[in-house]
Amino acid sequence: MKDFFSKLLTGMSLGIVVCLIPNALVGEILKLIIPHAGPLETFLTAVLNASVLVMSLLPVIMGVLIGIQFKLNPVQMCSIGLAAFIGSGVTTMDENGVITMAGIGTVINIGITAAIATLFVKFLDVKLKDWTLLLMPALTIFIPGLIGLAILPYVRDASLAIGEGIIYLTNLQPVFMGMLIAMVFSILILSPISTIGVATAIMISGVAAGAANLGVAASGVGMCIAAYKANNLGTAIAHLASAKIQMRNFFMKPRIAYPMIITAAILGALSGVLQIVGTPYSAGFGLAGFVGPLKYLDLVGWNFKSITIATVMFIALPVILNLIFIKVFEKKFKWIKSDDYLVSYEH
Structure with a gap:
């Protein structure tokens, strides 16, 4: 089985x-x-x-x-x-x-x-x-x-029931809500459940959508970094478009996602502070096609401050935090190793 x-x-x-x-x-x-x-x-x-x-x-x-x-x-x-x-x-x-x-x-x-x-x-x-x-x-x-x-x-x-659970989180205060939603979406993107489908089904928007985007981005960037050693560069980069590539590995060994989930929690909390927003149609994409940051910039306006925030939240922090937590879980706790992220195309 x-x-x-x-x-x-x-x-x-x-x-x-x-x-x-x-x-x-x-x-x-x-x-x-x-x-x-x-x-x-x-x-x-x-x-x-x-x-x-x-x-x-x-x-x-x-x-x-x-x-x-x-x-x-x-x-x-x-x-x-x-x-x-x-x-x-x-x-x-x-x-x-x-x-x-x-x-x-x-x-x-x-x-x-x-x-x-x-x-x-x-x-x-x-x-x-x-x-x-x-x-x-x-x-x-x-x-x-x-x-x-x-x-x-x-x-x-x-x-939709899963979506209703997520919409419940939007009724909480922004920082805590952002953290939870980002964590939920960082896990959903590694499951058979469509983050895009959930986001559009419940019409998640505002800070909730922004947090969801950051959660997806956290998993995508983290899996890209973690998968690089065990796979070729092209396969690693593909994780930025869809972290679902790791679906099988995640279900076989859920702890491979711990660094990404922690990263998502931090980014999600910050989304409530910095008011990172999105729409129902952008919430499930994360960094794929730069949908998340581009939609945020479209909503708040293109200026030096917003561009800096988008760059830090969607690119710099996901990279830095994932690098730190991947190293901690791999070197200190020894809970994960490079081969855990191997994507096999054999049949």
């Missing part, structure tokens, strides 16, 4: 990286550039739209990558991807039968549906024999896929 869970989380983590990093890298920056791009406006708009479009393919890609982790054949992999897509909540249909695809879906339900689909295709395996190509995709869509679709409202409600 532990091996199954590990492979499932690895596939989910890689899927999130593949589908979300393109937009995280260029999305917010392009929004600033496009109005002033002149002759390049059409091209840059196409780039932005493409990066948004691939985000909605997350369930399919995630399902296929989960199949790869289990060393399944191409038909089985694609069947899992299709089932995950059906159970994801990415699409909606209006009364006229018009299907709209938007967002990334409910990540937890994608994982649950993919897990059911994986067990299903492994159960069928060679039983279908010559009928495999014809029946396996259809059966996987109609059984695991529709099961995922049926449980989607309940899983979505569970995600």
Whole structure:
């Protein structure tokens, strides 16, 4: 069971990286550039739209990558991807039968549906024999896929319950609230739960959104630093776009996140003091595409003071604090080591 869970989380983590990093890298920056791009406006708009479009393919890609982790054949992999897509909540249909695809879906339900689909295709395996190509995709869509679709409202409600817990924190005084929210989001970004989904579902805003952003940034920067020794530079940098790359490692050994959670607590408390703010649509991104700091600057205005605060809070302090706490937990307490952060792409 532990091996199954590990492979499932690895596939989910890689899927999130593949589908979300393109937009995280260029999305917010392009929004600033496009109005002033002149002759390049059409091209840059196409780039932005493409990066948004691939985000909605997350369930399919995630399902296929989960199949790869289990060393399944191409038909089985694609069947899992299709089932995950059906159970994801990415699409909606209006009364006229018009299907709209938007967002990334409910990540937890994608994982649950993919897990059911994986067990299903492994159960069928060679039983279908010559009928495999014809029946396996259809059966996987109609059984695991529709099961995922049926449980989607309940899983979505569970995600909202988590959001309601976070909104409760916003009713507390800003410093304590900022610390708790930053810690919560620093953990959520390492879990199957979408920080973006939670933030937008509960419409978290103001200092609460700013604290959430700093929590996500704390995990991203910390995991980037910690993962550098065990991985290549590109993989380490990818953590800045999505710390979910470490989802599997975090679930296998939660203490690898201790330095980042402590860093998040400090940054979150400071967010209440310095009034670091954000919006529901920026709260789950952190440093990805510089969404967090850019949105803060957009809300408070671009001036020397705000730029300095943004630089210190989103870049300087996360780096300094994570370096300190990673060293403490690695050298003094010996609770973590470099190999704990190894991201494996083997299948």
